[in-house]
Amino acid sequence: MSLKHRLRDVGAQLLWSSGLTRPSRAGRDRLNIVTFHRVLPDPAASPLPHLAVTPDFLRNALRFFAQHYTCLTLSEAAKRFFDGDQPARPLLAVTFDDGRKDNFLHGVPALRAAGIRATFFVPAGRVDDTTPLWHDELGWLARHLLEEGQGDLLGSLAGRAELADRGVHAVVQHAKGLPGPERESLLTFLRQRTGGISLPQWEGPMPWSELRQLMHEGYEIGSHSLSHDVLLDRLGADQRAEVFESKRLLEENLNTEVKSFCFPTGEYDATTLGEIREAGYQCAVTTRPGSNSRDSDPYELLRHDIQGERNRVAAGAVHVPVLAWRLSDFPGTAR
Template identity: 25%
Template sequence: MLNYHSIGVAHGNPYVLPPDAFARQMNYLAAQHYTPLTLDAFVRVLAGQMPSPNKPVLLTFDDGYANNAETAMPILREHHFPATLFLSTGLVDLPGYLSWQQVRELAEANWDVMPHTVTHPHLPKLDQAHQRAEIMDARRKIEAVLGKPAPVFAYPYGEYNRTTLRILRKNGFRYAFSTDDGWATNRQNPYKLKRIVVRSEDSLETWARKLTDRDFAEGKEAWVPNLSFQMSAF
């Protein structure tokens, strides 16, 4: 499961991926016959309700940057790839972030939109009432705008505590994503699913290795680059 944020000019920010790098990664997925999943298909595969397709991958975007619609969406549309957006609803319509019209356009382009809180706080620093408001207000807003259930969550900064987990369980969330590097599997706690956080400093070769080597994706294995890797093809 791949975790993206902003697709734009990096300026040294590891969570901002240049558009050309993003395009190369999507070309690689297409050339290597990966199957990007809708969130519903991902959930059904994880729950054992449907067989896994060939080389499944879930493309997720956190926060709600305007360039997700302006830059990432056209690239994904070229390949007919779906994606999932974890949206901080309080950022909508702020400079550099999505408008509600753009959120609707993403949903119409086969993007699933799920809550990422209202204001993107450090949840463990909040008491139970404020955590619940951040999570549930975002969910209710998304469901009201798009008319679809939004029962999957991603933690801002990857942070949570027992209170956070209790709120998610009590309010019927099915899954939640962390920012712990690795592959998501049905053996993990459903509220602590891992993702491969995409960083701008990673070469295409390094990024591709994380898709195929679980230990490497989780940082358990050092790696010497394979100089025969043919990046020029992508």
């Protein structure tokens, strides 16, 4: 463990012991929303391991949430919060982005054990499509090239030679900023160059049958658009379809009202916000970190991205004082 992380842990413990970051104090009159992506026994199996937590980590984090917060689905928590409710244990919503199969395999058992009902954001148009979402596919392809010693080629294709030294995550982050056609051209070339790669069984979407089961157990299914493409790449009717058609498709297949929306890659503008409201969603979440006040816009809610490596001790267990510090918005929040 680095000196920086040791100092962080000492600071977190002092704040926790003083009570400054304990949820009963720091979370008072705030709405906290936490988000996870992948739940995998071995996060290193993913080309984007920073987006994964282990089932053990998730179980420990959920135990902390259940002990210190009133945990509800996002739409329930947001409604109660903006209606003025202030329970003794502050409100918190647990969310999962992308609707991937590992969420059902490894995440749902932990949620059931903790008695927490979460919200799963699903790209509605990709439920029947077993191919990876674009950022996952790019991650797999980039890792393959790096492992084959073709990092220089990858860097030159992305237009940034230094990306080869910075790893898969840097390549994906760079691709998010590319215009849509350039990003698709990069993916197409990499598919051809690698000849395709084999993917693990957990890579892919939760099918409709699993989404229905979650809904019947009291979990919430929200929209993560139709395609999970960057919404700002979609203009006019195309962007409108991502918002409206995803809601219709989910409601038609799940026979329930879809109340929540999550912006893919966190990108949106005033047009997107107007369409979210017009479509009839009750709230929407961003990728910006932090907690929410009574003055927050229900359609631009902040979230805490819970990444395992930032919130654990050396043995891999959840470091409660660090996690509490992150959720507290206290100055110098642990990262």
